[in-house]
Amino acid sequence: MRLVALSSIQENVYLAENVLNSRGQVLLRSGVELTSSILKRLHSLGITYVYIEDARTDDIYIRPVLAEETRREALTMMSEAFHQVKKELAEGSPRFGLHKMEKRFAVVVRDIISQIKERKEAIDLLTHLYAHDDYIFIHSLNVTIYTLALSLKLKNLTAKQTEELGLGAMLHDVGKLLIPAAILKKPSRLTGEEFELIKKHTEFGFDLLRKEHSLPVTVAHCAFQHHERLNGSGYPRGISGDEIHIFGKMIGIADVYDAVTSNRIYRKAMLPHEGMEILYAGSGTEFETAYIEMFRKAIVMYPKGLTVWLNDGRKGVVSEQNEHMSDRPVLLILEEEGHVLDVPYKVNMAKETTLMITETDTTLFYT
Ligand SMILES: [Fe+2]
Secondary structure (H helix, E strand, O other): EEEEEHHHHHOEEOOOOOOOOOOEEEEEOOOOOOHHHHHHHHHHHHOOEEEEOOOOHOOOOOOOOOOOHHHHHHHHHHHHHOOOOOHHHHHHOOOHHHHHHHHHHHHHHHHHHHHHHHHOOOHHHOOOOOOOOHHHHHHHHHHHHHHHHHHHHHHOHHHHHHHHHHHHHHOOHHHHHOOOHHHHHHOOOOOHHHHHHHOOOOHHHHHHHOOOOOOOOOHHHHHHOHHHHHHHOOOOOOOOOOHHOOHHHHHHHHHHHHHHHHEEEEEOOOOOOHHHHHHHHHHHOOOOOHHHHHHHHHHHOOOOOOOEEOOOEEEEEEEEHHHHHHHEEEEEEEEEEEEEEEEEEEEEOOOOOOOOOOEEOOHHHHH
């Protein structure tokens, strides 16, 4: 299978991965032909790239990070929890009923942890193709996966701490329920006042979560601190260094990374290695350097199925990942010296160290 831009698809092309809505339900099944009306529909759902079946790359297989049931349960549970909170807030209830769902959250978080632990490959969330109709749940799930993947590289958290961190990541943006949707989804530039209001989601989330006495206070601090930065440039309090809880630091990294690598109303997504550049730019100033390094090891830089060009002019598709060298994958070379090869062959960039990826198929994201 191959990752391609919707805009580049012509006739007789078949979808190779399911497309889901924000609750994890299947909108389009793999195997369906991408007719012009289906392409139009995908476009209107905010999808800019898809995996397609392709005879030359049909041995490239992508194992999703989460089992479909886990993903669906996580998204459904979050949407039910958020709706419940919203209802109780509207009714003026002093606390919200999250404690009733605590066991369900714990089961999902444990499931996600065990699936990430079992996974031999780095994390690649591009494989989960979503219609971005209600982004907050997908974002919360992605941040949970990235945060847990980072924390598992750290290796010094207990199982209980890891579970608390997972729960905190799932609920880190719960305070956004108190921000008007018109501001959250505003496609144009925010005014200063609007931005100040958005910043308040950290405090709102903290207030909501700390009232739930059955939840560990660290979970409330995940909401409170995920926008704080190492050098004190973050919000809401502008705390710095060790004043920031390690959970806040980890979620902060996962949050920024998911924000820049996902499609949003106001801009297109970046590719994983471009998102990583953004984190590097803040390494040691905004983000803990050691965590950035761990994060880089946890995630895929060049997703499978992505078309890339090498410094010697060859063109190929990423076909396998090298476990400890996320920036040097195995490629299936399709073109050489401007000619399409009859028989594609593989090149392992981990072994051929003079090779560099100089270009990626940016039409995926920028058209
Ligand atoms: Fe946030």
